[in-house]
Amino acid sequence: MGAGVQPILEADEFDDAIRRIPPGKIGVWWFLASEIMVFGGLISAFVLFSFASQGAFAAAATHVQWRLGAINTLVLVTSSLTMILALGYARAHNLARTRWCLLMTVALGLTFLLIKTVEYTSEIREGFVPGTSLFWSFYFGMTGLHGLHLIGGIVVNIFLLVAALRKPAWDFLERRIEFAGLYWHFVDVVWIFLFPLLYLT
Amino acid sequence: MSTAIATAADLAPVHEHELGFLRRYIFSIDHKVIAKQYMTLSALMALIGGGSSYLIRWQLAWPETSIPGWGPVGPDNYNALITMHGTIMVFFVAMPLLLGGFGNYLIPLMVGADDMAFPRLNALSFWTLFTASAVLIASFFVPNGPAASGWTGYVPLSDKALYTGVTWGQNLWIIALALEFASFLMGGVNFLVTGLNLRTRGMTLMRLPLLVWLELTAAVVFLLSVGPLVAGAIMLLLDRTMGTGFYQPDRGGDPLLWEHLFWFFGHPEVYVVALPGFGIMLEVIPVFARKPIFGYRMVVYSTIGAGLLSFIVWAHHMFVSGMDPRLASPFSVTTIMISVPFAIILFAMIATLWGGSIWLASPMLFALGGVATFLIGGVTGIFLGSAAVDIVMHGTYFVVAHFHYTLFPVVFFGGFAGVYFWFPKMFGRMMNEVLAQLHFWVTFISFNLVFIPLFLVGLGGSPRRIYELSSYETLKHLQPLHIIATLAAIVLLIGQLPFIINLVYSLLRGPRSERNPWHANTLEWTVDSPPRHPNFVVPPRVYRDAYEYSVPDAVHDFIPQDLAPEEAFGIRGVAD
Amino acid sequence: MAHATHLDTAARSNNSLYLFVWIWLVVLLGVGLTLFGLPIPREVAVALIFTVATIKAVLVLRNYMHLRHEPFLIYLIVLVPVLFFIGLALALVPDLVLRHAQ
């Protein structure tokens, strides 16, 4: 390909594949890549310290309420379902059900936080605070950070719900629900790993 | 494309004329205005950072005297000064200028997009950074002063107030960095989506201007490296506020964890700053040599290679930190291997000059000056990369001189090259060449006079971050070198006056510039100076890569990317 | 092109599949908990529990986050960070773990 006479568009599969991704979607993915590194860093540190702690972590872990944790996992997984169904119904232009699913998602998210608060209070009553030991530092640090992410997701979903309650532009609503969903499911995936890490080991 | 435009559209359905002052110049969502805001912010922070360097240098040269225009500086103030100097220069000058400023201004124009993919996110990321700077500056005025544990904030020094006496200063430092990271996280996502998905027709990946390639690589490197440090910063903040013990050995924590997490980000961060600087040089050199960049693909691949390598070299900052000595040699190998991609990039720049028709205008001078000085930073890096020699060099002034020789060329030589090169595009006026040349020569000479003596101070064995040499008998003889460096530093600071004068004068009185004063090829030169918002009347169509200079039997010695072949080679001239 | 993508993704979104995946997620949660309860050596249990967690994560990623329909680039965006932080963790092992083992 010499001087100014290069082909107008080179045949470049990868290139076109990238262009076809909606900007919003790939933007969310780039953001998630960075989030993976945040939680990845925390989780690696936790795992390594728990290896180093020679059983201290496992001992401390017996004091967390794994039942509540399990219930919370169920709640969060279900909220993922309602979130993705919201997308499905939005694409089918079924407004009533879209609204209902978004509402359920928000409700389930709040339920998760509620249960988490119950856990926190009972643990703190028993005298387990972030400063108690390294395990509890990680426990509160990681679940706290996860909780903040969840709050962010809930806020976004409330915005979408409001948008859905008004007369929505379908194209806009779908895209937003899809992108918000990506984030919501990611927060779910993080919990899927945090639960066994903190409760079951 | 249409998706991209749709998104841009439903986010930014605005036109300048119907905007008031506030929406147009302050809370604007035009990437060109936001870019100028970034540049202004980094210029203001640079004044603080430069001022602190004056205090630091004076203290080192004449420790017993009180500093003219300031007064005496105590050891604790000195530690605070070096901490804030490093933090400000890296996070609040270099990144806002090279990514926030040039990246924001040029990526959409160069790929033929009307604006960033997410204009509001773009504005939000600037205002987040603005808040971060405000927080950092506020930390100067809180009780017990600003952070004083070095820009690396090593624990336990930064972990407990009783070690430095700093209380809220350190917390605000952490918060400022967290906000800064959030800002550039948003910015990085925006860059990547804009640069990859908003490319206009015909703008294939291998036709992207190199600046875009390097900015995008920098963005990816930042996004993927910052996470662990965010995690580490959260732990540090919890340690300081919630009484946890992540970094306190007596409670099962480990100080080396912070060093690992910090440098896992800290080293890639150097490339986040360096690559855009190189990008500017790579844009300027072909234009003023009137030659295609030598080995475009080589440069692209070495850039990506350098980006990947930067993730597996961090422990070279920790050779003598007490980490497992078996880690040293592998990290030595990867570290020294970094010299290969950067050598390729630098050789490509030099080879581009060969057989060219070179015009040493101020942008070219700064670009070449940047290459010439960065070579010193690069080669001295090999000494530090070798674990054995690093036993001697680590934590000495050799390191200080080394990283100033890597960062100053890319940030300031690169940055000034960019300003002199794109000023006509940004403001529609030319800058004064005489003042520019004066500015270059003063900066170039005084910069080298500051830091070459510091290499010798380091070889002489002087640790860095010490308040005065005189407490060590064997270091006393190095004092004259410090005095030379300080005098040169003062000249360097004063030497920026021509630039400031030039800037102000040209903004007001500079001669009007046409669209394409340098006869360059990339798309930003095909629109008005300054460009309108949205950038392009019709989405441009790209026919070739960005460096078609001096093509045989073409009408002119340059062929803009969007010029139809028949116009480029037919009898009709270039429609400029 | 926006319209085009919207149409074919609409064709993809499939509520019965989503429900099916959810059932699997719940089942796997149960499996994880039973493993936790079973009287088997801790190491084995932990290993299995995390295998289950990984399967759940993959289910969510591929079906709810539509990764199965995405181009190669998005796989890269997900996998490269994972590789990086695993590499970081491995590099930390000598300093954080082996030190105590001695």
Next chain:
Amino acid sequence: MFQFDTVERSLSRFVTGAMARRAVCQSNPGCLSGTAGASSAKSLTGIRDVVGGLLPENVSSFGGEIDSVFRLILYVVGFFFVVAEILLIYFAAHYRRSRAKRALYSRGEKAREAAWVLVPAAVILMLDLGIDAAGHRAWALVKQNPPRSEVEVLVTAKQFNWNFTYVDKNGKQGSGNDLTLENELHVPVGKVVRMILTSEDVIHSFWVPNFRLKQDVVPGRKIVAWFKVTKPGTYEIACSELCGFGHYSMRGEVIVHPEAEYARWRAEASVGAPASR
């Protein structure tokens, strides 16, 4: 790194010898070579002195290894640095813009062109690996397998002091009559001294320029370092990791005694030990 020293010597002899020979030949046409031996030896030591003069005097057994790696890197990167700068300046000066002729159109993408960049890069890669190998030998010697120690000292750093505790010959360390000195380390010349470094508060760094020895001192870790001094005298210890407002004055001294003198000092010190603590 002995191989490298011989290479360095012969290489430098060759260069200087050639230069001397040319000088002689210019003076008288019918010249005989071989007059260069002495001068080359001198200029050889010249090179090493200039390099050595930049660093503090080395008095440790392993410092020479590190210095030779330093010189190896200096020669290698020095060569590429000089070549690159010369080309940069020469091109910039020689190919000044001329309205008359267009610049040469070369995209540097054909293999023959790209070779101008890729071949030097490949050479650099080779040399890098050489530097790695040389560096690894020196590193392993200093940090990886400390030799059997003859004197053992517990070094405890704290803001802003160095404390040196000698394990009492009869009785383990910690038994009442250990000897602890502040900012003052006495060691015998020519003996392997083994240090166990710990910190009470923050990270410090034990740095003796003349020993070419630096080791961070980390709280919660017991880090082992060693050295063997080849020349009696007093050498300064500097803290080279920022450790607070007193960092700049966290200074200590290593006093290296001849053996007999050290034995005498040790005997006296132990007697007065309880008093001195």
